[in-house]
Amino acid sequence: MNDHLSTTFAALADPTRRAILAKLASGEASVSELAEPFSISMPAITKHLKVLENAGLISRTRSAQFRPCKLEAAPLKEVAGWVEEYRRFWSESFDRLEAYLAQVQAEEHTGKKKKKHKKKHKH
Amino acid sequence: MNDHLSTTFAALADPTRRAILAKLASGEASVSELAEPFSISMPAITKHLKVLENAGLISRTRSAQFRPCKLEAAPLKEVAGWVEEYRRFWSESFDRLEAYLAQVQAEEHTGKKKKKHKKKHKH
DNA sequence: TGGTTATTTAGCTGATTGGTTAATTACAAT
């Protein structure tokens, strides 16, 4: 899982980390500020922040003893791009989706499709 | 990690599983067909499919000895909805983003809204 | 009935994850 998208998805697969991003959406925050809503230790937060930073989802600066975090949304653009490829699978009703696929299949009758399973038609 | 969104993100955080979804986007496929592009064992594929099924990203039927898989995109809609909340952080330049935020804040205080802006976040 | 094909289950690894406590670094204010 060395690819960027996998790292991003893995970073997002934790509710604590998503909550941190949500908070950062309303502005920079220090580590303590980010930790406040949770009942876990500071080192645990530090680890979460490291995961987010490693995924490029946050950046950090220094200000006195504080290390303010800032949201970096570029990887989310990548996520949005990926998921967009599947939009047609949920944005159309089932029947319209079937019709769409049938049409696509008909249009690509240039080559032969190796469909070895029968199609079910129980509506 | 018992929340649906975390399960979905975790399922997507693996290139093999995303490749399986990509293949299923062009139609149902049997386990062997899905395994073909990869150099990993069949049991490994079975496990990946179980992760995807558990996340609601695929469904399975029976056809003779085959257990065809089908893409189920509903969880992806959820992902798209989540990431959409962050669109403004990448779709505008920084300066315009600042302006946008200031404007939204002002509108929230006056009770007017020019743009739909959801605020609820659940994890 | 027995054999072949498709797939899953069982049981084993090594790596990673999310958490902990205790110690440590970095800086500010006295």
Add this chain to the structure above:
DNA sequence: ATTGTAATTAACCAATCAGCTAAATAACCA
């Protein structure tokens, strides 16, 4: 110089993960 606050590192633990081989199950075919 000493104290206090912010944050990190070190070292550990239990649970999960992604892979493997070998064996078991399920359905078809001859």
